[in-house]
Amino acid sequence: MSRRQLVVGNWKMHGSRPANATLLDGILQAGPFACDVAVCVPFPFLSETAATLASSDIRWGSQDCSAQEQGAYTGEVSAAMLHEFGCRYAIVGHSERRAMHAESDQLVADKAKAALARGVTPIVCVGETRAQREAGETEAVVKRQLAAVIHTLAHCAGEIVVAYEPVWAIGTGLTASPEQAQSVHALLRAQLRAASGAHADEMKILYGGSVKPDNAATLFAQPDIDGGLIGGASLKAADFVAICRAGH
Ligand code: PEP
Numbered sequence: 001m002s003r004r005q006l007v008v009g010n011w012k013m014h015g016s017r018p019a020n021a022t023l024l025d026g027i028l029q030a031g032p033f034a035c036d037v038a039v040c041v042p043f044p045f046l047s048e049t050a051a052t053l054a055s056s057d058i059r060w061g062s063q064d065c066s067a068q069e070q071g072a073y074t075g076e077v078s079a080a081m082l083h084e085f086g087c088r089y090a091i092v093g094h095s096e097r098r099a100m101h102a103e104s105d106q107l108v109a110d111k112a113k114a115a116l117a118r119g120v121t122p123i124v125c126v127g128e129t130r131a132q133r134e135a136g137e138t139e140a141v142v143k144r145q146l147a148a149v150i151h152t153l154a155h156c157a158g159e160i161v162v163a164y165e166p167v168w169a170i171g172t173g174l175t176a177s178p179e180q181a182q183s184v185h186a187l188l189r190a191q192l193r194a195a196s197g198a199h200a201d202e203m204k205i206l207y208g209g210s211v212k213p214d215n216a217a218t219l220f221a222q223p224d225i226d227g228g229l230i231g232g233a234s235l236k237a238a239d240f241v242a243i244c245r246a247g248h
Contacts, residue, residue, distance in 0.1 A: 003202060003203075003204060004248075005035035005220060005227035006035060006226060006247070007036070007037050008037075008038045008039070008040060008061070008206065008234075009038070009040065009240055010063060010091060010208075010230065010231050011041050011045075012231060014042075015041065015045055015235075017045075020045055021052070023236075024039070024049065025237075026238070026241065027058060028053075030241040030244070031056065031057070031244075033244045033245065035247030035248055036059065036227075036247075037057075037058050037244050037247075038058065038061055038088065039053075039061070040060070040063050041062075041063075043062060046060065050086055050087075060088060061089025062087055062090045062091070063090075063094065064090065064091065064094075064097060064111070065090040065114060066078050066079070066111070066114065067111045067114050069114070078114070078118075079115045079117065079120050082115075082120050083119050088121060089120065089161070090115045090121075091125065092108050092115065092123065092124055093124055093125045093126065095125060095167045095170060105145050105147075106152070108145070108149065109148040109149040109151070109152035109153070110152065112152070112153060113156075116153065116159055122160050122161070123162075123206070123229065124160050124163065126164060126165070127141075127209070128141040128167060129141075129167045129168060130167065133166065139187060150191070150192070157192070157195050158192070158203060161205075161206065162188055162203065162205045163205070163206040163207070164188060164205060164208070165207075165209050166180075166209050169208075169209025169210050170231060171231055171232060172210060173210050175209055175210045175212075175215055175219075178218050178219050178221070178222050181222060182222040182224055182225060185222065186224045188224075189201075189203075203226075204227060206226060206228050206229045207219050207227075208229030210232075211228045211229075211243060212239065213233070213239050213242035213243055216247075228243060
């Protein structure tokens, strides 16, 4: 099965208007790419990013969205607001938010549901900590995290993008070996197949965790790895472009 791959930059809380202009210009100059490419930027930069990318095929998204429709939720941003000006993706359940903002599996699932309801594709992150891997709990943890989303989305579960991001590999320079990543991706795909049938073969499962220009091609060559969610290396145009060029 050949799926068109997707490479997504997660800028996290980085950037400034001049730095963003340089970075986006570097990506635009290097395109078009053989895979789909997107950048997920901090909320204040979404509108300007949308304008900069308007006449290109580079997509853009947010790094979170509220599970709520609207109301007294100070500091939250709803999927409807994101959709109103063309947001394509929302990362939900990034391990930094699960850890620092105590986001539960159910809250992540509710965010994914809110995003989908407004036509924004959630990129749902799952992944085990180092302690969980060492305790042999990787499979149980990622399946539990994905199960909450599948259960909550029911027949819409096939509309999400999944990102497997082992927590121990994020920002550490440690990367899951292509075999380690592939084996988790294969079990996630099997879980999606059980929920969404053959459509699971068309769904994208991204790998994230210290993807760099020198390891991207080997990771992306694995049969169930459909691209990457890129943190640190998405902040430098040359590195991000090299990773995008490894996609197909
Ligand atoms: C991430 O934050 O989603 C990520 C994968 O970060 P890094 O590439 O820096 O490990």
